[in-house]
Every structure is written in structure tokens, then in C-alpha cells.
Amino acid sequence: MADPYNPPQGQCRQCWAHAYDKSIHKALDGGECPPCLSHVGGCPDSMKVK
Template identity: 45%
Template sequence: MSVANQSTPPGECPQCWQHAHDPRAHRNLRPREDCPQCVDHMVNGHPNIVPRKSRWW
């Protein structure tokens, strides 16, 4: 997931960003099969969002 961390824009979750933009993330799934990582992430939230730069600083 280090590639996602480098290219993830501020304010976005690296896992969500990678799974949305990297076709390799879901290549092992059958058609219409849910990704277990995505389902777990939707249920448990986004613990690793890349912080945005504040306009106040």
C-alpha cells in the first residue's frame, strides 16, 4: 500500500483511493464478489485518512 500513500491526495483514505484507482486491488475477485477489505473498511470506518494542510498555518 505504499504506492497509495505516495499518490493519495490530502483528505483521502489511502485504502479507498488505492481500491478505487488501482485495478490490481480487485483482480482476484470473481464477478459480483465483494472485496472483504472494502467491506471491512466500510463497516469500521477510515482510520488512516491523509491529513489536509490547514489554510490557517
């Protein structure tokens, strides 16, 4: 199983964590997730694993 905090090269750390650490979105209680929304148009290179 994927490690939420150890994404493979080229992946966005934030999006990876949100995809695999279900507790993050659970805490939103079904509401929208601002960090995910901010990456809808693309993830910043600074957050991708080099």
C-alpha cells in the same frame, strides 16, 4: 490520472488504492472485498492522509 498510491490529503489510502488500482478487485474475481467492506461505515483516521 490519479496515482493509486499517492492519494490527496484527507483521502483514505486503502479506499483510494482500491478505487484506482483495478488489479486489486480484479484479483477477487467478482467476490466481495473485505478491506472495502470494513470501510463501508467509515474509514479510520489512521488510514487517511494527513
